[in-house]
Amino acid sequence: MAPADLARGLVSAPTRPVGRGGNDRGATLALVCCLGAGFATLLDQSVVTFAVPSLAADLGADPAQLQWLLASYSLAFGLGLVPGGRLGDAYGRRGLLVLGLALFLAGAVAGASASGVWWVVAGRVVQGLGAGLISAQVLGIVQDRFHDPARVLALAAYTVAGAAAALVGPVTAGIVVATLPPGAAWRVVLLLGAPFVAATLALAWRHVPRGVGAVGGRRADLDVVGVVVLGAVAVLVTLPVVGTGAGAARTTAVLGAVVVLAVGLVAWERRYARRGKVPLFAPTLVRQPGFVAGNVVALAWFGASVAHGTVLTLYLVQGYGLPALGAAALVLPSAVGRMGASAVASRVVGRLGSRTVPLGLGVQALGLVVVAVVAVVVPRGAGFLVAVALVEALLGVAGGIVEPPLRAVTLDFAPPGFHGVAASFLQLTQRLSATFCVALATGLLLRDGVPSRSSFAAAVLACTALSVAALVVASLPALHRARSVEPAVAEPAVAEPAVAEPTEPAVGAAR
Numbered sequence: 001m002a003p004a005d006l007a008r009g010l011v012s013a014p015t016r017p018v019g020r021g022g023n024d025r026g027a028t029l030a031l032v033c034c035l036g037a038g039f040a041t042l043l044d045q046s047v048v049t050f051a052v053p054s055l056a057a058d059l060g061a062d063p064a065q066l067q068w069l070l071a072s073y074s075l076a077f078g079l080g081l082v083p084g085g086r087l088g089d090a091y092g093r094r095g096l097l098v099l100g101l102a103l104f105l106a107g108a109v110a111g112a113s114a115s116g117v118w119w120v121v122a123g124r125v126v127q128g129l130g131a132g133l134i135s136a137q138v139l140g141i142v143q144d145r146f147h148d149p150a151r152v153l154a155l156a157a158y159t160v161a162g163a164a165a166a167l168v169g170p171v172t173a174g175i176v177v178a179t180l181p182p183g184a185a186w187r188v189v190l191l192l193g194a195p196f197v198a199a200t201l202a203l204a205w206r207h208v209p210r211g212v213g214a215v216g217g218r219r220a221d222l223d224v225v226g227v228v229v230l231g232a233v234a235v236l237v238t239l240p241v242v243g244t245g246a247g248a249a250r251t252t253a254v255l256g257a258v259v260v261l262a263v264g265l266v267a268w269e270r271r272y273a274r275r276g277k278v279p280l281f282a283p284t285l286v287r288q289p290g291f292v293a294g295n296v297v298a299l300a301w302f303g304a305s306v307a308h309g310t311v312l313t314l315y316l317v318q319g320y321g322l323p324a325l326g327a328a329a330l331v332l333p334s335a336v337g338r339m340g341a342s343a344v345a346s347r348v349v350g351r352l353g354s355r356t357v358p359l360g361l362g363v364q365a366l367g368l369v370v371v372a373v374v375a376v377v378v379p380r381g382a383g384f385l386v387a388v389a390l391v392e393a394l395l396g397v398a399g400g401i402v403e404p405p406l407r408a409v410t411l412d413f414a415p416p417g418f419h420g421v422a423a424s425f426l427q428l429t430q431r432l433s434a435t436f437c438v439a440l441a442t443g444l445l446l447r448d449g450v451p452s453r454s455s456f457a458a459a460v461l462a463c464t465a466l467s468v469a470a471l472v473v474a475s476l477p478a479l480h481r482a483r484s485v486e487p488a489v490a491e492p493a494v495a496e497p498a499v500a501e502p503t504e505p506a507v508g509a510a511r
Contacts, residue, residue, distance in 0.1 A: 046169030078431035080132020085424025100133030139423030163339035174325030226280030294410025303437030319451030333393035341400025360402035
């Protein structure tokens with residue numbers, strides 16, 4: 001089922017318009033813009049790894065620089081999420097969605113025209129900030145406009161859009177790398193998403209209402225200090241796994257700095273709350289065990305998924321010696337499986353409820369173990385390639401049935417007025433995790449300079465450990481009490497949300 005078909009299906013699904021004059025058609029048009037934004041930004045993420053070999057050859061990048069190139073986007077993405085979500089809650093989502101798309105487009109152009117590795121990294125940082133603003137508005141619009149089964153369906157459509165990008169992106173990037181000289185190939189690859197971003201920007205300006213997400217014109221609590229300190233912590237914990245790693249003295253110094261910053265962050269958050277504002281770790285949300293558990297699951301699952309996709313592509317191209325187009329063909333089954341599973345995710349959730357999440361995570365953990373074993377045991381040749389393609393298809397199915405219900409169940413713990421805050425915080429945990437996990441996995445893969453079978457297996461096993469951790473937390477009872485993802489046969493009493501009443505003023509409420 002295509003994203004557009006899912007979006008049209010929402011016309012007849014229950015919706016919850018925001019503000020005056022809301023209607024089903026308006027909700028569906030807004031969702032179509034969200035799907036366009038998701039496709040455009042996720043297309044970029046699906047192709048950037050294919051640009052790495054030609055970029056490294058053209059600009060002379062070393063492994064540490066490549067790790068930062070791959071990790072900086074997720075870090076900047078996370079830092080843009082919280083301000084984006086809170087501003088969207090306060091002032092409406094259209095302007096911020098348009099701003100995010102414009103930043104993303106500018107960063108793509110800047111990175112593709114750069115003359116040095118660190119300038120490319122700078123362009124990726126700008127793109128990441130733009131993507132953070134975009135994602136906060138997309139999930140905020142879904143929260144504002146849809147609830148119960150319609151919300152799961154809307155999130156499934158968003159996942160399908162991402163899977164479609166994962167289908168189109170690698171093949172296109174592979175063709176570009178195969179037909180253009182290295183000095184031009186990586187630049188064109190970094191610009192592949194630009195036309196779609198520009199088109200989505202025009203659609204968003206036309207079809208996303210100004211009032212979506214606006215709540216009384218209140219001022220937003222951005223907690224800029226909290227965001228910056230958390231970003232600094234994310235950078236510091238990433239340093240020991242970049243390049244060849246840090247020595248004992250450097251690691252000790254980094255850990256000491258992390259402890260100091262963490263203590264300072266806790267003190268700041270408490271002070272910020274005492275002033276009547278909503279800190280980064282909003283008490284109304286972090287006091288919900290289900291919301292916290294959902295974030296922990298998302299942190300481990302997303303970090304493992306992004307890191308695995310990154311090291312697989314790098315290994316196939318640099319270690320195994322496949323041409324870029326061949327590597328793209330090998331990862332396509334994952335995208336197909338993810339798209340198909342996402343299209344039927346709402347039906348699976350209707351039968352299993354939130355138990356769909358641990359089921360998918362169990363399949364993912366098992367699949368990653370098989371990938372690691374295949375990498376070491378199966379000889380190079382057609383057998384290895386077929387085995388990887390089959391397991392990747394299974395991993396795609398697992399991701400497709402995990403993502404929509406995981407987002408729905410976690411965000412369902414957010415009370416009205418905290419939709420953007422909750423969505424941005426959920427994405428923040430995912431992106432900061434991806435920053436660390438990508439650096440860790442690529443560090444394991446490139447520990448000898450060139451990827452090998454054993455280093456690839458080690459990187460995949462690290463992703464497996466994260467998936468197992470996500471499975472353990474996803475099995476806890478706290479995560480299975482949200483109303484949006486209960487089975488259709490659930491008792492009425494279970495359908496009530498496990499959401500405590502807010503204990504502090506809404507974001508930016510009058511002081």
